[in-house]
Amino acid sequence: MKKSRRRPEAERGGVRRERPTSRIRGAIRRGGLTKHHAAATGRSQQGFRSQALRIALASALLLVAARAETLVGPECAVFFAPDAKPKAERVVATFGTRRDHAARWLGLAPSGRAEVHLVPDLAAMRVLAPGAPSWSVAVTSGDRMVFRLDLVDHGAANSLDLVLKHECVHFALNRTRARLPRWFEEGLAAHHAGLPYLEPDTTVERAASAGRLPRLAEADRLFDGGERDAALGYKLGQRAAGVFVRRFGDAAIARLVQASAEGAAFPDAFASAAGESLDDFERGLFEEVTPPLPFWLFVVVENLELSLLTLAALLAAAGYLRWRLRRERAMSALGRGDEPPA
Numbered sequence: 001m002k003k004s005r006r007r008p009e010a011e012r013g014g015v016r017r018e019r020p021t022s023r024i025r026g027a028i029r030r031g032g033l034t035k036h037h038a039a040a041t042g043r044s045q046q047g048f049r050s051q052a053l054r055i056a057l058a059s060a061l062l063l064v065a066a067r068a069e070t071l072v073g074p075e076c077a078v079f080f081a082p083d084a085k086p087k088a089e090r091v092v093a094t095f096g097t098r099r100d101h102a103a104r105w106l107g108l109a110p111s112g113r114a115e116v117h118l119v120p121d122l123a124a125m126r127v128l129a130p131g132a133p134s135w136s137v138a139v140t141s142g143d144r145m146v147f148r149l150d151l152v153d154h155g156a157a158n159s160l161d162l163v164l165k166h167e168c169v170h171f172a173l174n175r176t177r178a179r180l181p182r183w184f185e186e187g188l189a190a191h192h193a194g195l196p197y198l199e200p201d202t203t204v205e206r207a208a209s210a211g212r213l214p215r216l217a218e219a220d221r222l223f224d225g226g227e228r229d230a231a232l233g234y235k236l237g238q239r240a241a242g243v244f245v246r247r248f249g250d251a252a253i254a255r256l257v258q259a260s261a262e263g264a265a266f267p268d269a270f271a272s273a274a275g276e277s278l279d280d281f282e283r284g285l286f287e288e289v290t291p292p293l294p295f296w297l298f299v300v301v302e303n304l305e306l307s308l309l310t311l312a313a314l315l316a317a318a319g320y321l322r323w324r325l326r327r328e329r330a331m332s333a334l335g336r337g338d339e340p341p342a
């Protein structure tokens with residue numbers, strides 16, 4: 001069930017591919033998310049945007065006209081570059097199960113076909129999902145999912161399976177009238193996808209300890225900032241969703257989604273689903289994530305190995321200086337013919 005539209009003459013050779021003005025500076029892993037630093041060059045944001053748009057359009061045309069293939073499954077159609085065929089096959093094989101799990105967890109009836117695009121980079125993503133942030137691994141808008149091949153499967157936290165699970169939560173919610181704050185929706189998606197290997201993560205504790213944790217009512221602005229703020233937004237949302245599920249159970253999520261879909265404002269939907277006000281929940285959550293240590297001590301404990309090594313190095317240096325001092329004193333005492341110090 002596959003149709004291929006390939007025009008090999010347009011591939012690589014004849015087409016000069018420009019680099020966007022934003023340079024990807026390599027992957028870092030922080031807080032369980034693999035992210036990329038994008039550094040804009042000296043141009044204005046506006047100039048950057050219009051050039052990015054032109055490049056994006058060109059890349060997308062190249063992709064769609066010359067390189068895209070399609071795999072059609074019962075629950076989704078996947079558009080992909082030929083070298084991404086194994087990933088496209090994985091999506092076709094697993095999407096239905098992922099979609100159904102996510103929908104049922106949210107108390108919804110599984111439904112809907114997805115249009116999935118596996119695109120090579122940010123420029124191609126922005127043609128299909130304008131305004132996608134530079135650090136987005138995947139974006140789901142309506143029934144359309146766009147995955148970036150240059151980020152997916154780079155690091156355990158960005159495995160295709162995990163990202164697909166995450167996006168399926170957005171997919172299911174997009175099919176309802178529910179309007180959740182972004183921190184909570186991303187939190188649900190991240191919680192549903194799960195952390196790989198139960199990786200310990202202290203992003204939220206570190207921010208709480210440094211007094212950088214925003215109130216939940218203002219947490220959505222984290223997603224409008226840079227990559228670092230967004231990472232905190234995801235982690236805070238994930239912790240909140242985790243605490244919510246632990247305290248009130250999966251059924252409360254279904255009640256919350258239902259109430260929101262029926263038009264209730266989020267704080268009201270929250271209170272009716274959880275039996276506790278959002279303010280009280282926030283107080284408990286912040287108490288839980290704030291370490292009982294001053295920030296400097298928290299950093300020392302968080303980096304215990306490095307702290308111990310630094311301490312050992314300082315002690316060794318101090319010991320050496322003390323030895324030098326004693327030796328010099330002894331030498332000068334000898335020169336004066338005094339008794340050397342004991």
Ligand SMILES: [Zn+2]
Nearest residue numbers: 166170186189
């Ligand atoms: Zn998301």
